[in-house]
Amino acid sequence: MATQIRELIGNHKILPVSMERVRDEDDLYELGMTSFASVQLMLALEEAFDIEFPERMLNRKTFASISAIDRSVSELVSGRA
Amino acid sequence: MNVAVNPAALTTPALERMARVADEVAARYAADVDATGRFPEETFAALKRERLLGCWIPKEYGGEGLSLTEICGLVARLGQACGSSAMIYGMHQIKMSSLIQHSVGSPWHLDYMREAARDQLLLGSATTEGGIGGDLRNSICAVEVVGDRYRLTKQATCISYGRAADAILATCRRNPDAASSDQVMVVCRKGDYTLRETVDWDTMGMRGTRSEGFELVSEGDARQVFVQPFSEIAAQSMLAMAHIIWTATWYGIAADTVVKAQAFVKAEAKKKPGTVPPGALRLAEVSASLQQMKSLLVAGIARYEEALADESLMNTLSFIAELNTIKVSASQLGIAIAQQSLMILGLAGYRNAGPWTIARNYRDLLSAAIMINNDRILGNTSNLLLISKIDVSVA
Known part of the structure; x- marks a missing residue:
């Protein structure tokens, strides 16, 4: 799933840096993800994984790193199954 | 600026001390501050004397540990006398909130907070x-x-x-x-x-x-250099504090126009006993707008305090969207209230001087919509609303 998340971040140009430089634990905000880009990423994730983020997940922490996103998306995907 | 402390400052409630500063000093110099575009030095000397610059700092660091509601009350009270002074005092308190909340784990900043309380530093x-x-x-x-x-x-x-x-x-x-x-x-x-x-x-x-x-x-x-990244300072305190404390400032400035409008209507009523002055209906109308503005402020404070107690709320998009909306609404209401008061006060309010002038309030309130431009804030909120659901709850 992390690979798919990486692809989405890359394809939607969420970060001003190249994806190869980004490790799973890196803080995406520190790498330059703007709040506008973070919302675009949330929309892309909802679309790609057919999920809907509940309000409690719509905060900075949920989207702070690739592994944090992975955890949240996995939780929603498994909850649906 | 070294100023001797008023001994009474240590025993009188902060709001009473602020009333003294507002009525005896800020109101007196407000017109000159506005006309010459100068820093309100007399007001800030008085705020230092009354120890009102460090009153938000926790008691263990030498302040009074006031609540956000009390701080907003002080800002609004000063705003009734001099908009510039209230805005400076408010901006100082916004910086103070960063120091109070983000000094944890940094001995230098904790020491500096003690110094700020002791010497009544202006940030x-x-x-x-x-x-x-x-x-x-x-x-x-x-x-x-x-x-x-x-x-x-x-x-x-x-x-x-x-x-x-x-x-x-x-x-x-x-x-x-x-x-x-x-x-x-x-x-x-x-x-x-x-x-x-x-x-x-x-x-x-x-x-x-x-x-x-x-x-x-x-x-x-x-x-x-603060240890905590600015992204966290902005998200956890500064943006919310700015929107709430600015709202308190504009509320004070707008409230002053309504106080004047009421006194004007009352004076008219006394001149012609047995009749209801034409401005009375407008006064009822503007009092509703002022109450609306106060509700925004009170709701903003309550929401922030709720988020302080439950940190997971602080970074949610709905929290940011709500605080953004409070700023935009309050900035629009402030100028609308001044306009409604002007309808009551008529030419007397439109004059640049005299007992009924609200010229300065009006001009001061015009800044509200561009202090972080409302269009920028609405743009930001519109992005958040692509994903965050509109809050329709009552609580």
């Missing part, structure tokens, strides 16, 4: 920058730390009361290689920096805030 801010403008979550300038010293040069488009402040809290990139949004905040102390004026401050209103543009060149102890 200023340098968040805007040439080439970036009001987008305070991006910086061009960067702090350079060499050994135990920091060095920073910032082309600040606005440093309100820059020359009068005892310290300027400046945002910048963490280091010269950091991304524009990877920011820290530095406490630049008076004596650490020089200010070269680059843009004058000659505006329609808020003339006493002296929000000139400066080149700030600062050097000092590297420990003065």
